[in-house]
Amino acid sequence: MAIRRIAVIPGDGIGKEVVPAGIGVLDAAAAAFDLDLEYEYFDYASADYYVEHGKMLPDGWFEELRPFDAIYFGAVGWPEVVPDHISLWGSLLQFRRHFDQYVNLRPIRLMPGVTSPLAGREVGDIDFYVVRENTEGEYTDLGGRMFAGTERETVIQETVMSRIGVDRILKYAFELAETRPKRHLTSATKSNGISISMPYWDERVAAMASHHPTVDVDSYHIDILTANFVLHPDWFDVVVASNLFGDILSDLGPAIAGTIGIAPSGNINPEGLFPSLFEPVHGSAPGIAGKNVANPIGQIWSGSMMLDHLGEPEAARTVLTAVENVLARGGAALTADMGGTSGTDELGRIIADEV
Amino acid sequence: MAIRRIAVIPGDGIGKEVVPAGIGVLDAAAAAFDLDLEYEYFDYASADYYVEHGKMLPDGWFEELRPFDAIYFGAVGWPEVVPDHISLWGSLLQFRRHFDQYVNLRPIRLMPGVTSPLAGREVGDIDFYVVRENTEGEYTDLGGRMFAGTERETVIQETVMSRIGVDRILKYAFELAETRPKRHLTSATKSNGISISMPYWDERVAAMASHHPTVDVDSYHIDILTANFVLHPDWFDVVVASNLFGDILSDLGPAIAGTIGIAPSGNINPEGLFPSLFEPVHGSAPGIAGKNVANPIGQIWSGSMMLDHLGEPEAARTVLTAVENVLARGGAALTADMGGTSGTDELGRIIADEV
Ligand SMILES: CC(C)[C@H](C(=O)O)[C@@H](O)C(=O)O
Ligand SMILES: CC(C)[C@H](C(=O)O)[C@@H](O)C(=O)O
Numbered sequence: 001m002a003i004r005r006i007a008v009i010p011g012d013g014i015g016k017e018v019v020p021a022g023i024g025v026l027d028a029a030a031a032a033f034d035l036d037l038e039y040e041y042f043d044y045a046s047a048d049y050y051v052e053h054g055k056m057l058p059d060g061w062f063e064e065l066r067p068f069d070a071i072y073f074g075a076v077g078w079p080e081v082v083p084d085h086i087s088l089w090g091s092l093l094q095f096r097r098h099f100d101q102y103v104n105l106r107p108i109r110l111m112p113g114v115t116s117p118l119a120g121r122e123v124g125d126i127d128f129y130v131v132r133e134n135t136e137g138e139y140t141d142l143g144g145r146m147f148a149g150t151e152r153e154t155v156i157q158e159t160v161m162s163r164i165g166v167d168r169i170l171k172y173a174f175e176l177a178e179t180r181p182k183r184h185l186t187s188a189t190k191s192n193g194i195s196i197s198m199p200y201w202d203e204r205v206a207a208m209a210s211h212h213p214t215v216d217v218d219s220y221h222i223d224i225l226t227a228n229f230v231l232h233p234d235w236f237d238v239v240v241a242s243n244l245f246g247d248i249l250s251d252l253g254p255a256i257a258g259t260i261g262i263a264p265s266g267n268i269n270p271e272g273l274f275p276s277l278f279e280p281v282h283g284s285a286p287g288i289a290g291k292n293v294a295n296p297i298g299q300i301w302s303g304s305m306m307l308d309h310l311g312e313p314e315a316a317r318t319v320l321t322a323v324e325n326v327l328a329r330g331g332a333a334l335t336a337d338m339g340g341t342s343g344t345d346e347l348g349r350i351i352a353d354e355v
Numbered sequence: 356m357a358i359r360r361i362a363v364i365p366g367d368g369i370g371k372e373v374v375p376a377g378i379g380v381l382d383a384a385a386a387a388f389d390l391d392l393e394y395e396y397f398d399y400a401s402a403d404y405y406v407e408h409g410k411m412l413p414d415g416w417f418e419e420l421r422p423f424d425a426i427y428f429g430a431v432g433w434p435e436v437v438p439d440h441i442s443l444w445g446s447l448l449q450f451r452r453h454f455d456q457y458v459n460l461r462p463i464r465l466m467p468g469v470t471s472p473l474a475g476r477e478v479g480d481i482d483f484y485v486v487r488e489n490t491e492g493e494y495t496d497l498g499g500r501m502f503a504g505t506e507r508e509t510v511i512q513e514t515v516m517s518r519i520g521v522d523r524i525l526k527y528a529f530e531l532a533e534t535r536p537k538r539h540l541t542s543a544t545k546s547n548g549i550s551i552s553m554p555y556w557d558e559r560v561a562a563m564a565s566h567h568p569t570v571d572v573d574s575y576h577i578d579i580l581t582a583n584f585v586l587h588p589d590w591f592d593v594v595v596a597s598n599l600f601g602d603i604l605s606d607l608g609p610a611i612a613g614t615i616g617i618a619p620s621g622n623i624n625p626e627g628l629f630p631s632l633f634e635p636v637h638g639s640a641p642g643i644a645g646k647n648v649a650n651p652i653g654q655i656w657s658g659s660m661m662l663d664h665l666g667e668p669e670a671a672r673t674v675l676t677a678v679e680n681v682l683a684r685g686g687a688a689l690t691a692d693m694g695g696t697s698g699t700d701e702l703g704r705i706i707a708d709e710v
Contacts, residue, residue, distance in 0.1 A: 154518070
C-alpha cells in the first residue's frame, strides 16, 4: 500500500477546528481500508503567520508543498488583522495558480436529513456539479488606479481569458457530463452585457460542444441562471462557469441545498502534475471561531473528495455514506447550526465512528 | 396639468405584447388622476429594425429621445437574428449610458397572492431595494483579443470604476436607506478575489458611510450574498451593487420573491437632465413571444415607477395597489405562469379596470 503524503494547512478561524475533525475521519477511513496516510502540518496561510512574518507564506512554500500528494486545507481570512484581498491573494489564490489547480469542483447535493430553504424540494431534486475555472478570468491583479485621491480617480481591473484556460475547464466539464446519466451541461455566461470576454467564452463552449455531440448543452446569462437555481434546481446536472461566476454559483448552490456549512470543494490539477487542494466551501467564520460550534461536515466531505482523487474511491464513498447516515439520523449528534447539540469535535468523532 | 411626453419603445418579443397592456393601465391612471400623458411610439431598438437598417438605432436617436419626459421600454433581444451583445450594446445599454441613467432601481417585494419558492416566507418578509450602478463597472467594451484563432489566443476585458460613478450611486443608495425605517444598507463586494476594483468600491463605501452616520452599513462578498438572499431575505433593506453584481442580485431578488415575470425596474437619471427609462426586469422571451401569454405585470409595475418619477406618487400608488389587489384575488384573472387563464391583454384590462 503506497504512502500518501498530505500537507495539512488549517489556516484561520474555524479552519483550526474543523481540520482536526476531518483528520479524525480520514484516520478512521485509513484504518478501515488499510491506507497509509502521512500528514505534515503547516502553520502558514494564516493571519498568525502574517503577524509574525509580514507575509502569508514563506519563500520556499512552492518547493516545500509540491512533493505532497494532496493538500488538506481549512480556511483562510481574518479581516481584523489582514485585509481579505491580501490574505487570500497571499495564500489560497497562490496555491490555486502555482499548482495549476484549474478545476474547482463543487458538488451541490441536497443530503438526507437536510432541509432545503426551497419549498417542497426533496433528496434527489438537487444533485449537480458546479465546475469552476480556478486560475484566470475575473480574478486577476492586473489593472491600476489613476488620478488617485482626486475627483477624477479611476480604477481599472482586467479580466483575462485564454484559449488554453477556457478550453481545459470546458473539456473537464464536458467529460464529467459524459459520465452522468443526463449528459447535460449548462454554461454560465453574460455575453449580453460583458461584451468581449463572455462572447469569447460562448464561442469556446460552441467549439467544445461540437466535439462532444452526445452532451446536451444549454447556456444562461448569470443573472437569470441564479434565478433558475432557486426556481428550477432540478434543471441542472453539470454547470460550467468562469472563476467569478463559478464562485457565485458554488455558494448559491449549497444555499439552495440547505447550508454552506457542509459543502465541500476540490481545487484540482487533473493531470496530477501538482498537488490538488481540498477545502470546505465555507470560510474562516471569525464570528464563531474558537467556540467548538463550527460544522465540520464541509471539511469531512472535502476529505472524501480527496480520497477519491488519491485513487481510493471506496474509502471516499464510505466517508460520504457515513456523513449521509449521520445526517439522516439527525438529532443531537449534529452541531447547533443543524439543530443538534454536538461540538465540532464530537460530530467529527461520531462520523469517524460511523466510518 | 402639464403634458408628460413619453417615448414608447416596445422592442422585441413579448415587449410588443406587454407594452400595450402597460399603456392601457397608464391610460386608466391618467383618466383617474386627470393626467395628460402623450405617447410617441418608436420601432427601433428591435431586431426588426436591425434587419431592415443593419443597426439597432437611427443616427439621430439621442436628439430625438432626449426631449421626452420618460421612456417606457419593453424588452430587447432576439438572438436568432442578432447576437445579444450587439442588440443590447446597440440599444438599451446606449440609453443607460448616454442618458446617464446611472441608477438602476429594482424593488424586491413578495406581493400578496404570490408564492415565494422559499419555504415559509410571507408578505412582508421580503421587501427591499436593489440599487444597481448602471453606466460603468464590469459592463464595458474595453479590451481585445490577441493571437486570435491560435492556441495562444487571449482575451482581455476591462472593468472601469470611477470615483464619480461609484460615489453617486452610493450617495443615492445611502439617501434611499435614510428614507426607510430600518436605515440599513448592504454593500455587495468581492474584494477578496477581485483585487483592484472591489477594494476600491469598499473604500468608497467606507467614505460615504462616514457622511451618513445614521445608516447601518454591512458588506458581503457577492458569493455569500447570493446565498443570504436565499437563506435570510429578511436581512435586507437597501442593497447597493456594481453593474454586474446588481444585475445578478436583481434577477435573483425577484426569483426569491416568486417570479421574474412581475418585477419592474427604473433606469434613472436622478438629476432629470435626461429622460429616465422604465422597463420590466424580464427580457424579450422569444420562446413565448406572440402567444398572448406573457405576464404584463412587470411592465405595468414599471409604469407605476414611471408615474412616481414623473411626480405623480398618488397615481403611482394607485397602479401598484391595483396590481396588489388583482394578485391577492388571484385565480383565473392572472396569466398562465401564475396559474390563471387570462391572456396578456386581458390581465392588462383587468388591472386597468381596477385602477
Ligand atoms: C439584457 C441585459 C444586457 C441587461 C443587463 O444585464 O443589464 C438585463 O439583464 C437587465 O438586467 O436589464
Ligand atoms: C475566499 C475567496 C477568495 C474564495 C474565492 O472567491 O475563490 C472563496 O470564496 C472560494 O469560493 O473559495
